[in-house]
Amino acid sequence: MSSNLIRNMLISAGLLGFFGALGTSMVLGIHQVTKEKIDANIKANLLKSLNTIIPAQSYNNDLLQSTIQIPVSSLLGNDNATTVYQAKRDNKPVAVAFDITAPDGYSGDINILIAIKANGDISGVRIISHKETPGLGDKIEATRSDWITKFSDKSLKDPDEKQWKVKKDGGVFDQFTGATITPRAIVKAVHNALLYFQDNRKLLFLEQKEYDLLNPPKLVKQES
């Protein structure tokens, strides 16, 4: 009787294990088949979004390969190290692109991709992800309105320091009817990114090795 019970339990366990292995190998197989395609998709998509803010004609290096990691800074707003994509033409700096976080959106973090030309002008800004109210705050998306494109060619000099605000706060940037917090958060984050670029302009175009050599003393200074 009891040996019968044990036999039944073993068969059930074996069957369960068999189906576990079967399911796992199925997922594993499909993962193998799709892996390369998925990686290629992610890269192509990244390059596509980078090229919307750094024109592909303006540089001739491999943008996805020329990257450096820069440490956390309060001006960037990211929780982790930030990847900087360096666009160069014949080894001369053209622009850098990196993502920043606006921590004070209406409903949480807004992730932003920004590209800044070597001369300090903004090449372009795009929203990567956000949780703002549909129909109000989501006009920050490039597909919904051209608001985000108004940052192009702005710099720390144009407009001046006091004007880097939404119109409601006395600046030059539009806010949306019914949504001021979202644009305000983005204007602030973009301005901070420009400040960071001003402080680190030389470093951001270096290769990782050179950057690591020069960076440590800088790190302390930036914590404001």
Place this chain on the structure above:
Amino acid sequence: MPEEIPAQPVYGPIAKEGLWNNNAVLVQMLGLCPLLAVSNTVINALGLGLATIAVLLISNASISIIRNIVRPEIRLPVFVLIIAAAVTSTELIMHAWFFELYQILGIFIPLIVTNCAIIARAEAFASKNTILPSLYDGLMMGLGFTLVLVVLGAMREALGSGTLLAQADLMFGEAAQAMTLTLVEDYRGFLLAILPPGAFMGLGFILAAKNWIDKKQREKQKQLNLVTETSSS
């Protein structure tokens, strides 16, 4: 769950069950989480609906094949395993070949695994029937689910943004950009329809409409019966 499985499954009734009489959403009230979350545009709804159909087909077919090997006491964990594997595979395939759609649907693809409609079909149908009827049942149940998703998506998109089939190019390629219908030029948008409460209200209206149609049909049937009775007596 009222469920009558005929000894020899007939294809006509299976279709009617899945699409209308025992519709996963409208009657069984299953899979409401993805339904309410993803029905803000027609294309999102269609994408999730197709992914759900794919999962239902894979899970129903595999469960039907193994129904005689799996013992009753371990059938639920095995069903869950198969469904999880099917969902993960579908997710990987969408990530590889429908990348942009995958980006929009994002988290809701893995969430198909929580769609009770799938395990309900596994338990109620596929574990008792041969492979062909099971596939057919999966297709019909999935179509029923997709149909409600798309209707709800169309209602919300038309009311909320004044368009239909926006972003169709994500699913059908660049040529489909022309498929987008702008119903009202310069529509200001009706926010409530896009937000979650709009989904609940929309579903409420669809349910009411279904019940109303059913009631009308029953009354018609009753009258017909009366007529035949009086004429025969």
